[in-house]
Amino acid sequence: ANLPKDRLRLAIQKSGRLSTDSLDLLKACGIKVKSPKEKLLLHADNFPLDLLFVRDDDIPQLVMDGVCDLGIVGQNVLEESALERGTTSAYVVERTLDFGGCRLAIALPEERPYTGLKDLAGLRIATSYPQLTKRYFAQQGVPAEIVTLSGSVEIAPRLGLADVICDLVSSGSTLEANKLRAVETIFKSTAALIRNARPLNPEKAHAFDIVLRRLDGVQKAAG
Ligand code: ATP
Ligand code: ZN
Incomplete structure (x- = not known):
């Protein structure tokens, strides 16, 4: 496939209990996406990140297989999927989040x-x-x-x-x-931000550092 080398790809739930909170979190991190959900794949306007809207059950595998660099998913779904796969080494939990409890x-x-x-x-x-x-x-x-x-x-x-x-x-x-x-x-369980375990290339790693820094600011502010 022709994957962009310099844009992060993040999988989030298309429609369900995590959808609004996931989009709100991105917004709070200053990442703008317009008219979500009409498309499967959406480019952020002001940040090197693309969003993939999928069923939550598909998110662990998409991240573990490297189709997406990142995902926001319930730890319940993540853990179930890791047990099914028989390994936890294909992903890293970068942050646990304060929604989806x-x-x-x-x-x-x-x-x-x-x-x-x-x-x-x-x-x-x-x-x-x-x-x-x-x-x-x-x-x-x-x-x-x-x-x-x-x-x-x-x-x-x-x-x-x-x-x-x-x-x-x-x-x-x-x-x-x-x-x-x-x-x-x-x-x-709560929602978590997960990442494929392989190191990101330098462009993506730089963008992801910015995401994490903003996320930590947002989560700290929310207490
Ligand atoms: P999809 O169509 O994406 O497969 P779904 O019906 O499987 O959606 P939702 O009901 O939207 O999933 O739940 C998504 C996640 O939200 C759950 O896996 C869980 O982590 C979290 N969650 C929080 N509260 C609840 C709840 N009361 N019941 C179910 N899930 C909850
Ligand atoms: Zn589901």
Whole structure:
């Protein structure tokens, strides 16, 4: 492919919980992009950086494969993807960010009694994060059967697809609406700025230093 040698390429979520905050952060760093989202790839007007708008699930791989130099993605999605790939050496977490906060939690139907993790031994657990869930149960020494679903995890118990779930929670209102209650947090997450692990060429490295300096100023100001 004909990749520009001197422009950073940053992958961000096209449409979802991280999109507005990602764009706002760039704006706060003085990087101007106009009419986002109509195009897949957008050039910043006043900075050597191009934005690629994609599904959040694709961001770790795009960065690890070097298609993009940088990405803004939830640490939950990043960690799941790294476990799937079997290595954490293809990317560097440059900064954790102050948005996209959530936790991956085990939740049970309200009526199911719970005294501790051992109560879940042998149960079926529905999740979109099979790797993180599998790792947690293995670390805790509790056997469990993982049922992988790409969405609507919270209805799995009612459908009889699973006994309990492991899903993202921020406010807890989705759980409540589905008569579930969170009992254990297995992973705490915020968004992060990640970079491909190979060194940037000098032009890009210089531009990235400026991005980081501005970002640190913005994050410090926000406290
Ligand atoms: P896409 O179409 O890009 O695949 P998605 O539906 O998978 O989007 P979103 O729901 O927009 O993803 O969530 C993106 C990220 O936002 C999550 O991976 C997580 O890091 C973060 N997040 C923060 N709060 C929540 C929450 N309450 N539920 C789910 N994700 C949350
Ligand atoms: Zn997604």
